[in-house]
Amino acid sequence: MFLEKIKSRESGVLLYGIAPPKFGNQPERVAEIAQKTIERLSTLDMDALVVYDVQDESARTKEERPFPFINALDPLSFAASYLSNLPVPKIIYRPAGKFSTDELSAWLTELHKQNFYPVFVGIPAPGLPVKTSLPEAYKLWSRNQDTSVIGAVTIPERHQVLQDEDARILDKMNCGVSYFISQCVFNLDYAKQVIEDLYISCNKLVIKPPTIIFTLTACGSDKTLQFMEWLGIHVPNELKEELKTSEDMLEKTVKVCLDIASALTTFCMERSIPFGFNIESVAIRKAEIEASIYLANRIGQILKDSGLRVVR
Structure with a gap:
């Protein structure tokens, strides 16, 4: 169970990430998309x-x-109304700053009723008005802390610039956050540096580290690669050239993700940092969706081979 794994700091957590269908789709089309998602993921060994x-x-x-940019359906409403037949816990993202404390409180009540788990993120861009700060949002959630867990986001690229991601993680831990989902990782060194500095900080303070879940995704086109960089994901220049000149970019990125997963598995295990992976699939192309399923299965096998997941 996801809840128990996070609360016990168990490594080997495996998540799969999707975006809701675009706003404007007719209910019949939304139901069709949801059904295909359920069928695709029903045999996937994920938490x-x-x-x-x-x-x-x-x-x-x-x-x-x-x-x-095209607006998407509300993730809580979509998951509650259309994904109930997928028997796994749901983790719902929410930009806390866009909502008042009353709105967030009502949202958390509905979330908890559905047995879903929240990940609060900041506002989409600097300078936008903040109605509820992240610490305030975490405090609202704390009423459910005995029967829930709350997550946050960690960004290795931000640590490369500001060198304070470990401090940010510790501050959020003090607010009740117990696991962190990273931005997509294509720079292995950036991810390793966050882990190394977090490991050092936790040892200095004699505290147990939180669970770090690394997001990985396949990329099948130059346009998608450009979009990832626009989002702030750092792709090393040498890797970028390899991807652009490869005969099959999608196949190449799957191999890169598997190499990153293997390296981070070893790195985290050596430092006793609880960790896992989140396979992100937000593309609509069939080939990229299928690649994400393949990637999730292969990474699951890496975790099983490391003794971190039960072989079924």
């Missing part, structure tokens, strides 16, 4: 499904967005 809250981040950068 929970992540459902993202899709936000327009255009104000975060002056660079032109590679794909036009």
